[in-house]
Each structure stands twice: as structure tokens, then as C-alpha cells.
Amino acid sequence: MLATERVLLLLISLLSFLFHCEHSLAFSLKDCTILYSENSKNISVTCAKRHLTAIPDDIPGNAVSLNLSLNGISNISRVDLRGLSKLEALYVKNNWILQIDDGTFADVVELKVLDLGENLLTALTKNMFQGLSKLETLSLDNNIISFISPVVFQPWSSYVYEIHTIKEHMLQSCSNLIELNLSFNNIKSMADNALPSMTQLRSLILQNNELSELPVAVQGLTTLEVYDLSSNDISELYCPYFWNLTSLTILDLSHNQISYIFDYKLQTLYLSSLQYLYIDLDECDSVDEGGFEGLDNLQILYLSEQRDRPFSNLQRLKKLHIKVHRGYYDISKDVLSGLTSLEYLITEAYFMGSLYPDTFKYTPQLKHLRISYSKLSVLTSDVFLPIPNLITLDLSNNKLRSLDFLAEAKLSALRWLNVSDNELFVISETVIQSLPGLTYLDLSANLLTCECSNYGLIQWIQGSKQTQVANAHQYTCAFPVSQRGKKFLDFGFDSYRIDAALLCFLFSSSLVVLTLLASFIYHFLRSHLTYAYYLFLAFLYDNKRRKKGIPHSYDAFVSYNVHDEAWVCGELLPELEGQQGWKLCLHHRDFEPGKPIVENITEAIYSSRKTICVISPNYLQSEWCSKEIQMARYGYQLFVLTCNDIDVLIMVFLEDIPANQLSPYYQIRSLVKRSSYLSWPQAGQHTGVFWQKIQQALEREENPAEHT
Structure with missing residues (x-):
């Protein structure tokens, strides 16, 4: 009984430990994506549009933002958000949420933004938002709420103001106002004296209205720092409207219909303190070169439809965003000239088709680059060599078919890479290895092939513990056709893998076969290989002599054993050299000292017209004599083939050797059968005939026909 209790306590402790453990950071989440951030401590996770029916259980515990919008989640329980103690923003908009359990948000004590809009909530219960003491924004729009607890909002207060019209004296009493936000109304105009007393106004937000011209009332607001006129109907810019806005640092004119700028030069706005400018030029010709003169402090610039080179005076610009909505035109290779401090460059449909190798030589500080919707199909590594400090690179929505250019681009600092929506088939391991600092990679919507080339x-x-591959579990195979539509990561490469045991078996078997074959060749074919070697050597040597036209140095080379040297020196040499005048080559006299013996033998034989072999039992047993006669024999056969049957071999037997004793010596025996030879014992006392026949053999050009 006691042992059972201990086991139960151990299991309970283990379960408690696992229950309270924080989620670890998975680099490739199954249903979600960790968004890139330069601050690795602030992790943002998006699970939007993933067809989820429940909150995933692998959300990292240190996430500060979680987006679950546009799914099919119907219920949120307290367990779903357990462990997310650092969460500051939660977006669950546009789901099917019917119920949120009381105490669900008890663990997310740092939550500041909660969006529950566009769901099916019918009641806000008393403790639904328990623990959200730091909440700043709560959205519950587009639900079907029929019951609200009287105390559900007790921890907070919420005030909403809506202004639809602005009259001349409407804001007269707001002289101390610092920030004025009139966005998302239907304001079409503003009285010229609507803001006369606002001497401390720093921020004026007029976005998403129906203004057709710049309000004159803004003139003279010397304290104004932020001026937002985005998403209106403004079509013209005149410099008087910005007079005396000497403190203005942020001007947003985006999403208008600007068709005319006075003199096409923004310097006429007299905004020397301006640091951030957002402007669309969809209906306007682009700004001329030097058009931004006078905006020396500009750091962030958002443009559209810009094709000229107006940036030469913006040495302090750090962020440039250019977006093109219409047409196709050439961009000059020095379009970025002057942007020596640029760190962020975002372009859409701008660098169409290709990039000049020197495009970024003017922006050595560039760290973040986006080139999308530009129909790029080929890039070279030279483009990126001037910007080695690049941290993020977005080449999405192009037509790239290869990333091989990254292998030589030297982007060792790159951490974030997005090449989604291209036409990539294969990503080589060389490309991956060339990016040692990569922490985020998006390959979505490409034409990945499920073959051996992508196994790496x-x-x-x-296996990567450093790089998160966004939505990797959703990638599908495009090729081959038999695998199309299947999950890329689920593809099995078993049929392509080489079995280690089979490899070892093949290697060892091949080694054994080679060893046996080598032994067999050595034992049975050694003489044939030697024969082939010397024949080839003879061919090379003789061919070289013939090409050079070198004459023979000797009349005959004498091949003999050292034991027969007395006969050679006492009988042969005096007769042939002394009496008949032939020039003989003797190894003990004419071989070159220090040269390999085989080379000496070869040179002696092929430098002589004939070879005299002095054969005796000692000769037959000598290895070097055997080599000499083989060389002579191969020379003989070579001459037979090339020189009209010229006989170059003269055999002299010092002793009578029976045929049966010649059997082990195949080379000699075959020569004796085919060619004539001289016998010293048969000469007896009549040696004159013997020497006369040698002389005839040395003189005549055809083979002896008879055997003596």
C-alpha cells in the first residue's frame, strides 16, 4: 500500500511539473508562424487563416502577441491561454466564438489589447475579463450580445467622441489642446479660422475624411509636429498651406489623388524640420531630380510612382518606401545615388525584371531590403556585394527559379529571408550553408519538387534549431506529377537512401574480387603483361628514334651472363671487334653508370642493329638476361611488323641444351622453334665457319633460313 502511494505521489509530481512548464520555442510551429523581430525577446505569433477549431497548444510561452483571427474557433477556455503570462495583445477576431469561460484571461495579466470582434458572443458575464487590469483596448464589435453583466466593465472606463462637423469657433475654447484626432469622419472642409487659438497643438490627425484641399486653418501652427492628411481626396499641393510649420516632423499625405505639385519641387513646402514624409503621386508626374532639396533632415520617405532620381540631397534618409501602381518603365542604375545613410528600402513593382550590378553601391548602410512584385527571374551575387550588412531580405512575389546567387553574395549577417510566391524548384544545401545567421525563412507558394535534390x-x-521555416508543414509538392499536392515534409526519401550495410557489403565484395583478380593476373598473366609492357616500351623508344632520325650507335648488343664473360671477352670480342671490325655494346663496358638498369638495357638494344644472345644454363637462370632477351625479342617482333622481316636477333648456344630442358623457358623455346641459331660446341675445331656465319648474320638483312 505504501509503495502504491509513493508511485502515485511521483506521478502527480511529474504531471504537475509538466503542467506548469512553459511552452518551448519551436522553430517550425505546426499551425502557426513566429513573425520576425529584431528583438528576439518580443515574439509575435500569427495563426490567422489556418482553419483552426481550437487554440494550438504549442504557442511559445514568451509570446507577446498572438493573432488567431479568421479561423473556426468556437470556445476559449482557461486552459487554452495557460502559460502565456507575457502576452500583451490577443486578436481572436472573425471566429465562431460562442462562449468564453470565466477566468479564461486570469493568466494573461500583461494583456493590453483584446480583439473579440465579429464573433457569436451573446453574453458578457461577470468574471469574463477577470485579471485584465492592464487592458487598454477592448473590441467587441459585430457580436450578438444580448446580456451584459453590470460589473463586467467595472475595472475600466471607456469614452468615445465623434465629431462630424467643424465650425469656425467650435474649438475656440481648446487653447491648451496638444493632440487633436478628427479621423474617420465625413469632414469635407474646415473653416479658415477653425484653429486660431491652438498655440500648443502638436498633433493633428485628419485621416480618412473627404477633404479635397489642404486646410488653410493650419497655417501658422508653429508648434505642430504631426500632420496626418492620409486617405482624403486632396489633389493639389501649394506651398502657402505649409507656411510657418517650422516644427513639423511628420507629414502624411498618402492615399490621396495628388496630381499637381507646385514647381514639382517639395522644397517649396519650407519644411526644414521634416523627418517623415508619406506621399502618393499616382496621378502626378514623378518628382524631378533635386525635388527634395531643402528637406535635409528627412529620415523616412514613402513614395509611389517615382521613376526619376530625386534623392541626391537626402544624405540623412534612413527609410525609403517606393510603390508603383501603373505602367512599366526603366530605372536608372544610379537611382539611389546620394542615399549614403539608407538602412531600409522597400519597393513594390519598381525594379521590374532585373537589377543592375551597381544598384546598391550608393547604399552601403542598407540593412533591410524588400523587392517584391517586380517579376525578377534572375539575380546575380554581384548585386548584393555592396551591402554585406543586410539583415532582412524580402524577394517575395517575383519569378525567381533559383537562390544560387545567395551562395556567393556574402550575406553572413542575414537573419530574415522571404522568397515566397516565386517559382523555386530546388534549394541547394550550399545556399543554406552560405547564410549562417538565418533565423527565419519563408518558402511558401513555390514549386518545390519532391525529389532527391531537395532531400538536404x-x-x-x-532538424534546424536556429531557423524557423514559416508554414513549413503546409508546403506541398509541385513535382513530380505523381507527388503533386502531397505535403513536402511528409515526402519519403527511403527509396533514395543508400543502405549503409549494403554499401559496406558492396565495398568489401568489390575489394575481395579485386584482390582475387589481381592475384590471378599476377600468377597466370604476369608474363603476358610483361610482354605487353616491353612491347609498348619498345614501340615508344623506336618511334622516338625514328622521328628524330637517330642512327644506330652499335652493330650489335651482346646479351650474356657474367659467368660466360670469359668466353665473350676471350673469343667473341677479339674476333668480332678485332678481326671483323664490328662495334659491339657490352654492359660491363658501355652501360651508363647511375642510370636504371632497365633503361640501360632498352637503350643498348634499340641503339644496336642486332642483338647477340649468348645462351647457357647460367643465362637461362638469370633474371636480367631473361629481361634482355625479352626486350630483344620484342624488338625483333616490332621490326618484323614494321621493317620487312629484318632479323635483329642472333642466338649463340655455348652448350648443347636438350629441348626438354628448354620447356620451362618459354621465351627461348619459342624463339628456337621459329628462328635459326648457332652452336659453339658443334663448331668444334672449325671455328672459322662459326665466325663467318655470325658475320653473315650481322651483314644480311633477311632471316636465316636454316638451322646450324
Whole structure:
């Protein structure tokens, strides 16, 4: 009984430990994506549009933002958000949420933004928002709420003001106002004296209205720092409307219909303190070169439809966003000239088709680059060499078919890479290895092939502890056709893998076969290989002599054993050299000292017209004599083939050797059978005939026909 209790306590402790453990950071989440952030401590996770029916259980515990919008989640329980103690923003908009349990948000004590809009909530219960003491924004729009507890909002207060019209004296009493937000109304005009007393106004937000011209009332607001006129109907810019706005640092004119700028030069706005400018030029010709003169402090610039080179005076600009909505035109290679401090460059449909190798030589400080919707199909590494400090690179929505250019681009600092919506087939391991600092990679919507060429990529995605591959579990195979539509990471490469045991078996078997074959060749074919070697050597040597036209140095080379040297020096040499005048080559006299013996033998034989072999039992047993006669024999056969049957071999037997004793010596025996030879014992006392026949053999050009 006691042992059972201990086991139960141990299991309860283990379960408690696992229950309270924080979620670890998974680099490739199954249903969600960790958004890139330069601050690795502030992790933002998006699970939007993933067809989820419940909140995933692998959300990292240190996430500060979680987006679950546009799914099919119907219920949120307290367990779903357990462990997310650092969460500051939660977006669950546009789901099917019918119920949120009391105490669901008890663990997310740092939550500041909660969006529950566009769901099916019918009641806000008393403790639904318990624990959200730091909440700043709560959205419950587009639900079907029929019951609200009287105390559900007790911890907070919420005030909403809506202004639809602005009259001349409407804001007269607001002289101390610092910030004025009139956005999302239907304001079409503003009285010229609507803001006369606002001498401390710093921020004026007029976005999403129906203004057709710049309000004159803004003139003279020397304290104004932020001026937002985005999403209106403004079509013209005149410099008087910005007079005396000497403190203005942020001007937003985006999403208007500007068709005319006075003199096409923004310097006429007299905004020397301006640091942030957002402007669309969809209906206007682009700003001329030097058009931004006078805006020396500009740091962030958002443009559209800009094709000229107006940036030469913006040395302090750090962020440039250019978006093109119409047409196709060439961009000059020095379009970025003057932007020496630029760190962020975001372009859409701007660098169409290709990039000049020197495009970024003017922006050495560039750290963040986006080139999307530009129909890029080919890039070279030279484009990126001037910007080695690049941290993020977005090449999405192009037509790239290869990332091989990254292998030589030297982007060792790159941490974030987005190449989604291209036409990539294969990602080589060389490209991956060339990006050692990569922490985020998006390959979505490409034409990945499920073949051996991508095996390294799949292994890397599944095993990487550094790089998050966004939505990797959703990638599908495009090729081959038999695999199309299947999950990329689920593709099995078993049929392509080489079994280690089979490889070892093949290697060892091949080694054994090679060893046996070598032994067999050595034992049975050694003489044939030697024969082939010397024949080839003879061919090379003789061919070289013939090409050079070198004459023979000797009349005959004498091949003999050292034991027969007395006969050679006492009988042969005096007769042939002394009496008949032939020039002989003797190894003990004419071989070159220090040269390999085989080379000396070869040179002696092929430098002589004939070869005299002095054969005796000692000769037959000598290895070097055997080599000499083989060389002579191969020379003989070579001459037979090339020189009209010229006989170059003269055999002299010092002793009578029976045929049966010649059997082990195949080379000699075959020569004796085919060619004539001289016998010293048969000469007896009549040696004159013997020497006369040698002389005839040395003189005549055809083979002896008879055997003596």
C-alpha cells in the first residue's frame, strides 16, 4: 500500500511539473508562424487563416502577441491561454466564438489589447475579463450580445467622441489642446479660422475624411509636429498651406489623388524640420531630380510612382518606401545615388525584371531590403556585394527559379529571408550553408519538387534549431506529377537512401574480387603483361628514334651472363671487334653508370642493329638476361611488323641444351622453334665457319633460313 502511494505521489509530481512548464520555442510551429523581430525577446505569433477549431497548444510561452483571427474557433477556455503570462495583445477576431469561460484571461495579466470582434458572443458575464487590469483596448464589435453583466466593465472606463462637423469657433475654447484626432469622419472642409487659438497643438490627425484641399486653418501652427492628411481626396499641393510649420516632423499625405505639385519641387513646402514624409503621386508626374532639396533632415520617405532620381540631397534618409501602381518603365542604375545613410528600402513593382550590378553601391548602410512584385527571374551575387550588412531580405512575389546567387553574395549577417510566391524548384544545401545567421525563412507558394535534390532541404527544415521555416508543414509538392499536392515534409526519401550495410557489403565484395583478380593476373598473366609492357616500351623508344632520325650507335648488343664473360671477352670480342671490325655494346663496358638498369638495357638494344644472345644454363637462370632477351625479342617482333622481316636477333648456344630442358623457358623455346641459331660446341675445331656465319648474320638483312 505504501509503495502504491509513493508511485502515485511521483506521478502527480511529474504531471504537475509538466503542467506548469512553459511552452518551448519551436522553430517550425505546426499551425502557426513566429513573425520576425529584431528583438528576439518580443515574439509575435500569427495563426490567422489556418482553419483552426481550437487554440494550438504549442504557442511559445514568451509570446507577446498572438493573432488567431479568421479561423473556426468556437470556445476559449482557461486552459487554452495557460502559460502565456507575457502576452500583451490577443486578436481572436472573425471566429465562431460562442462562449468564453470565466477566468479564461486570469493568466494573461500583461494583456493590453483584446480583439473579440465579429464573433457569436451573446453574453458578457461577470468574471469574463477577470485579471485584465492592464487592458487598454477592448473590441467587441459585430457580436450578438444580448446580456451584459453590470460589473463586467467595472475595472475600466471607456469614452468615445465623434465629431462630424467643424465650425469656425467650435474649438475656440481648446487653447491648451496638444493632440487633436478628427479621423474617420465625413469632414469635407474646415473653416479658415477653425484653429486660431491652438498655440500648443502638436498633433493633428485628419485621416480618412473627404477633404479635397489642404486646410488653410493650419497655417501658422508653429508648434505642430504631426500632420496626418492620409486617405482624403486632396489633389493639389501649394506651398502657402505649409507656411510657418517650422516644427513639423511628420507629414502624411498618402492615399490621396495628388496630381499637381507646385514647381514639382517639395522644397517649396519650407519644411526644414521634416523627418517623415508619406506621399502618393499616382496621378502626378514623378518628382524631378533635386525635388527634395531643402528637406535635409528627412529620415523616412514613402513614395509611389517615382521613376526619376530625386534623392541626391537626402544624405540623412534612413527609410525609403517606393510603390508603383501603373505602367512599366526603366530605372536608372544610379537611382539611389546620394542615399549614403539608407538602412531600409522597400519597393513594390519598381525594379521590374532585373537589377543592375551597381544598384546598391550608393547604399552601403542598407540593412533591410524588400523587392517584391517586380517579376525578377534572375539575380546575380554581384548585386548584393555592396551591402554585406543586410539583415532582412524580402524577394517575395517575383519569378525567381533559383537562390544560387545567395551562395556567393556574402550575406553572413542575414537573419530574415522571404522568397515566397516565386517559382523555386530546388534549394541547394550550399545556399543554406552560405547564410549562417538565418533565423527565419519563408518558402511558401513555390514549386518545390519532391525529389532527391531537395532531400538536404527537408532534413535541414526538420532538424534546424536556429531557423524557423514559416508554414513549413503546409508546403506541398509541385513535382513530380505523381507527388503533386502531397505535403513536402511528409515526402519519403527511403527509396533514395543508400543502405549503409549494403554499401559496406558492396565495398568489401568489390575489394575481395579485386584482390582475387589481381592475384590471378599476377600468377597466370604476369608474363603476358610483361610482354605487353616491353612491347609498348619498345614501340615508344623506336618511334622516338625514328622521328628524330637517330642512327644506330652499335652493330650489335651482346646479351650474356657474367659467368660466360670469359668466353665473350676471350673469343667473341677479339674476333668480332678485332678481326671483323664490328662495334659491339657490352654492359660491363658501355652501360651508363647511375642510370636504371632497365633503361640501360632498352637503350643498348634499340641503339644496336642486332642483338647477340649468348645462351647457357647460367643465362637461362638469370633474371636480367631473361629481361634482355625479352626486350630483344620484342624488338625483333616490332621490326618484323614494321621493317620487312629484318632479323635483329642472333642466338649463340655455348652448350648443347636438350629441348626438354628448354620447356620451362618459354621465351627461348619459342624463339628456337621459329628462328635459326648457332652452336659453339658443334663448331668444334672449325671455328672459322662459326665466325663467318655470325658475320653473315650481322651483314644480311633477311632471316636465316636454316638451322646450324
